[in-house]
Amino acid sequence: MPISPTGQQNSTNELVLTLQFSHPGSADRQQLIALANALRTAAQEIVPGVSTRARVDTTPATTDRRHSSDAPLLIDLPARQVLLHGTPVSLSHTEFEILSHLARRPRVVVSRRRLLELSGTLGERERTGRSVDVHVSRVRTKLDRFGWLVTTVRGTGYRFDPDPRVRIVAELAA
Numbered sequence: 001m002p003i004s005p006t007g008q009q010n011s012t013n014e015l016v017l018t019l020q021f022s023h024p025g026s027a028d029r030q031q032l033i034a035l036a037n038a039l040r041t042a043a044q045e046i047v048p049g050v051s052t053r054a055r056v057d058t059t060p061a062t063t064d065r066r067h068s069s070d071a072p073l074l075i076d077l078p079a080r081q082v083l084l085h086g087t088p089v090s091l092s093h094t095e096f097e098i099l100s101h102l103a104r105r106p107r108v109v110v111s112r113r114r115l116l117e118l119s120g121t122l123g124e125r126e127r128t129g130r131s132v133d134v135h136v137s138r139v140r141t142k143l144d145r146f147g148w149l150v151t152t153v154r155g156t157g158y159r160f161d162p163d164p165r166v167r168i169v170a171e172l173a174a
Contacts (some may be wrong), residue, residue, distance in 0.1 A: 071167040078170070101114075106162070111157040115158065136150055136152075
């Protein structure tokens with residue numbers, strides 16, 4: 001399992017180290033999460049007080065993972081970014097919160113009420129009626145031909161239906 005480290009300075013003058021692992025066989029998501037957590041623990045033992053963050057992306061590697069033609073839609077949850085064919089999709093805070101919540105729970109129906117609770121930035125006037133429906137409609141429009149990923153479950157709420165052409169990058173719990 002080769003490891004390719006890259007180091008860079010970020011804007012706050014701290015050193016950022018990125019490790020990319022590739023495995024010739026098939027590693028499932030749970031194995032990768034266990035590996036990432038073991039590396040985080042080791043880093044904290046070696047450098048006390050170090051800040052660690054891990055993301056697991058189980059999509060096969062390409063030369064440019066974020067702009068890969070085999071994944072035309074990228075939902076990068078830690079970066080709060082959505083890319084459609086490499087172009088950023090401009091979502092409002094509430095739209096991103098709704099998409100993020102649904103994408104983290106594929107195939108799970110989430111009620112309108114729960115989505116309203118998540119969008120704590122909404123004013124009282126916006127929390128009435130069909131405001132969630134309006135936000136979901138805007139998300140679908142902005143996702144263009146991938147708008148169908150957010151499915152309406154009549155009388156209940158919404159569900160995110162995964163597709164192999166969509167890559168979701170999720171942050172691991174600390």
